[in-house]
Amino acid sequence: MKTIVIIDDDLNLAEILSEKIKFIKGYNCIGIFPGPTSYLANNLKADYILLDILMPDMSGLDAIPLIIERFPETNILIQTSVDDTDALFTGLKLGAIGYIYKGSTQSELAEIFEITQAGGAFISPNIARKMAEFYHSTRTLTESVTSREKDIIDGILEGYSYKMIGDKYAISIDTVRSHIRNLYQKLSINSKAELFNLMRK
DSSP states (O other): OEEEEEEOSOHHHHHHHHHHHHTSTTEEEEEEESSHHHHHHHTOOOSEEEEESOOSSSOHHHHHHHHHHHOTTOEEEEEESSOOHHHHHHHHHHTOOEEEETTOOHHHHHHHHHHHHTTOOBOOHHHHHHHHHHHHHHHHHHHTOOHHHHHHHHHHHTTOOHHHHHHHHTOOHHHHHHHHHHHHHHHTOOSHHHHHHHHTO
């Protein structure tokens, strides 16, 4: 049985979505939360998280790296009521595996779960094009990363602290921070979580 958590400040819509999931064989909604803060405080692990974008306590986009850092095996599907290509694309870059429309029928939800369980990602052609353009751009940017910056990336991915990286390569912590700022700018990312997601693609 695959477990699902819904994070949405519109609890009525969340309950309707939960009812639809109840009748999909092999899936069970184990919790509804009004925002990412309450979900993270509860620390409830699930196979899927259906995540709204616009919420008062924290944006769903801001929550994605936090959720992935705590539960790296969790599949995040963004909930949306409109085809906001830019926001959905940002969510995918941050680690979401697709999205669902809030008005999706039970059969549509079942299809999305089936696609993602098979290792696929549920995205529209417009977003697929944006993803292709992004990864082409990322490959080009990665080629421009210096050997020292590659060392820094390796250190971060291995879980080293800034001090440990500095000690390993005989450079100061300030120099490590400077390299990291340059890397984030080159790769168009803002956090370690985004770096992890980018490097595992």
